[in-house]
Amino acid sequence: MKKILVGNVYGITFLIAMLMASAESYAASYYGTGLCAYPQYQCLKVERGQSWATLFPDEQQRDIVQRINRSYNSLWLGKQIAVPRDLENKTMLDFAPFPLQINPEGEQQVIVDQDKLAWGAYDTNGRLIKWGPISSGRDKCPDSNNSCRTMTGIFHFFSKENEKCRSNVFPIGKGGAKMPYCMYFHKGFALHGSEDIPGFRASHGCVRLFTRDALWLNHEFVVTANPKINFLGTKIIVRPINSTTSGKE
Amino acid sequence: MKTINNSKVIAALFTIVSGNLDAASAVKQDTSAVKEDNRNPIGCMDNGYEFDLDTLRLVSNAVGAKQALYFLHNTSTTNITLYQMRGEESSRSMYLNHVINAGQWAVLSTSEKKMKYICAIPSAKSPYGKIVDCSQSLRVCEYNNVRYGLNNQGNYWLVNSNSRNGAVNAVVHYGIIPGV
Numbered sequence: 001m002k003k004i005l006v007g008n009v010y011g012i013t014f015l016i017a018m019l020m021a022s023a024e025s026y027a028a029s030y031y032g033t034g035l036c037a038y039p040q041y042q043c044l045k046v047e048r049g050q051s052w053a054t055l056f057p058d059e060q061q062r063d064i065v066q067r068i069n070r071s072y073n074s075l076w077l078g079k080q081i082a083v084p085r086d087l088e089n090k091t092m093l094d095f096a097p098f099p100l101q102i103n104p105e106g107e108q109q110v111i112v113d114q115d116k117l118a119w120g121a122y123d124t125n126g127r128l129i130k131w132g133p134i135s136s137g138r139d140k141c142p143d144s145n146n147s148c149r150t151m152t153g154i155f156h157f158f159s160k161e162n163e164k165c166r167s168n169v170f171p172i173g174k175g176g177a178k179m180p181y182c183m184y185f186h187k188g189f190a191l192h193g194s195e196d197i198p199g200f201r202a203s204h205g206c207v208r209l210f211t212r213d214a215l216w217l218n219h220e221f222v223v224t225a226n227p228k229i230n231f232l233g234t235k236i237i238v239r240p241i242n243s244t245t246s247g248k249e
Numbered sequence: 250m251k252t253i254n255n256s257k258v259i260a261a262l263f264t265i266v267s268g269n270l271d272a273a274s275a276v277k278q279d280t281s282a283v284k285e286d287n288r289n290p291i292g293c294m295d296n297g298y299e300f301d302l303d304t305l306r307l308v309s310n311a312v313g314a315k316q317a318l319y320f321l322h323n324t325s326t327t328n329i330t331l332y333q334m335r336g337e338e339s340s341r342s343m344y345l346n347h348v349i350n351a352g353q354w355a356v357l358s359t360s361e362k363k364m365k366y367i368c369a370i371p372s373a374k375s376p377y378g379k380i381v382d383c384s385q386s387l388r389v390c391e392y393n394n395v396r397y398g399l400n401n402q403g404n405y406w407l408v409n410s411n412s413r414n415g416a417v418n419a420v421v422h423y424g425i426i427p428g429v
Contacts, residue, residue: 154360239343
């Protein structure tokens, strides 16, 4: 009887896993213009001379709209962005693509979801503290024969650096690309700040964040491994890509 | 004239026979290469796993180790998809599902004490494939003495799908097992 019950639990979980995978493959409307179809949002076409600052003079509202559109790159004429109809008294958590509360597992975690193009930070009580946009590894890089996709799995941060962090690989042959507030989680893969978050997967394999988010994670959240006290470092879960849309320009 | 004809016949026969011998030797070499690729890599032990009701359970046998390293060989002639099963649901749970190409090896690095997988082969009827008995299509072994650095720990597929030597070389390159 017990065996059957255990089997059922596994079976249900397996079914849920398959359903989740199926749902993820249609997860095209979590961000950006994909949200325009929903009544809570309107689509705005950028006109000549408009910028993030002129469109949204309020810094907090600007921050929310940039997060929703998964980009803070300069706007251009004709570019479409999704804007919530009601931004009054809203915080970024009102628009989070992650659950605000999950089962506590007794440790801090960073989730990187490459389909939602977002990261989320959970505290030890399973509470979502902060989230933000990402741009992870593209399917194919112009300067490499190998795939540039970000390594997926469950890892721990083992090293971090300050705003002066630089790549020793990219640009290929020279190195020196800026990776402010880098936080390494597996070999050369890291989370780091970037001025270029275009709203799709565009990196060589690292996970780019808004620089202000990288600073917060680096200073306020991520603790690196300490073998002396048998601590592996803050956990990071990099979810695999199920959707075909997150890599499209 | 007759002598010339006879010698021509003998030459032709010799060519055919030697051609067949070459072909036979090529087949033998191919078979030995396949056999070579079927065997567990040196140091990879036949333990740390069990097949249970068509599923594969990975239960690390390495005493005191935080990380386990498994080599999985798809012995069948079709691709196999491994769907991870979990005993409990969590919104953060990540399923380390994976596809191993026909006849190839994959390497899983894990820090979980127990992992369970269902095996499926491609099917026209379902995008998830048809569930099959893992024990009929997989060969599994575990490295018991593995050394991880801080920068390569965690749960991830270290080798996606490769030949046996290719898989071993990738793990050596990671610095987890020493090179020969």
